[in-house]
Amino acid sequence: MRPESRKQEIINAAAILFKEKGYSAVTMRDLAKAMGIKAASLYNHIQSKQEILSTIIIDLAEEFTTGMNQIANSDQNAIQKLQNIINLHIDVTLRNSDGLASLNNDWMHLEEENLQYFEKMRHEYEESFRNIVYKGVDKGDIKSYNIEIMVFSTLSTLRTLYLWYPKQKNIDADILKRDMMSVLLKGIV
Amino acid sequence: MRPESRKQEIINAAAILFKEKGYSAVTMRDLAKAMGIKAASLYNHIQSKQEILSTIIIDLAEEFTTGMNQIANSDQNAIQKLQNIINLHIDVTLRNSDGLASLNNDWMHLEEENLQYFEKMRHEYEESFRNIVYKGVDKGDIKSYNIEIMVFSTLSTLRTLYLWYPKQKNIDADILKRDMMSVLLKGIV
């Protein structure tokens, strides 16, 4: 791994603590102890606790937004797009599963501008996802079950990957992508 | 609705606030304001903030444990048991979706004995679920895909219902049970 800036080290350590206890329950003294320094020293690298949270969440949200835009704008069919969305979630989860805990559970502690920005991105992400499923149903690629339940169920699984993946030992990313595709698209029966 | 004890009213109000901001970010002053009284007055009905959290979580966890035990010990096949588990989650979600937020996100803030008790129940619940799927695969009722992914995916969806269900308007419980079954068992393609 390449040397990281002190700021990035703090953010990474914070993401681990936020995952374990949530943003509100982690103190700057906890974070400082995890870094082996005193709390006051953190402020030479970051402006506030809030800045740490917003960096973690906004970076990840923008990553998902960029990825989704590429997928949605491609001229693939719905099934191929769903596969790419699954791949996107798995890739991000493998790279930053700690940060995803904040994205999922602590976004409501963002402050005004970043909160609005995040909610806008999340909403557009869900709309893109929903549109892909709707078009797939229209074309007959996807079953015409209750569409909202399909969207909810699939997104729930993908969003919760960050909790499950770290507990798996030696699971290969490509195998995970293939099997996740099978389970989500073809069901288990 | 029948008249509730003041303590239960406090617990219900707390569950709503915990769902919105998480246990650690909700103060006793927030809770008192939601109840229309002063923070000190809460302590005539509850012993501590921690007691509120553990009541919410342990009651729900015991409900799931009881339900799962009945299902696991019945002489149904795996598919029927899965249907019953889905029904269990939907029933609990309809009745107490606020409390499920704490169960899912704030269990780590339980204190020693209740934390251990909760973790034991959660572990046994997952093991029961896993056993049902394993036996279903053995008997050929369930596909022999990656079993861990099937268990994870299904549980993720059921556990996240509390977030999705309140946003749906006028969805009938029986239709939800039927459609959820279809999506989880038969996939979407």
Next chain:
DNA sequence: GTCTATACGGAGATAGAC
């Protein structure tokens, strides 16, 4: 059952020495 007043600790953050 609710109030006011208050105790006490710990929160985020800053100033300034080294």
Next chain:
DNA sequence: GTCTATCTCCGTATAGAC
């Protein structure tokens, strides 16, 4: 870049009057 010392505010919880 990290430290010690410290500020101010707000957290949970208690005492005792009404």
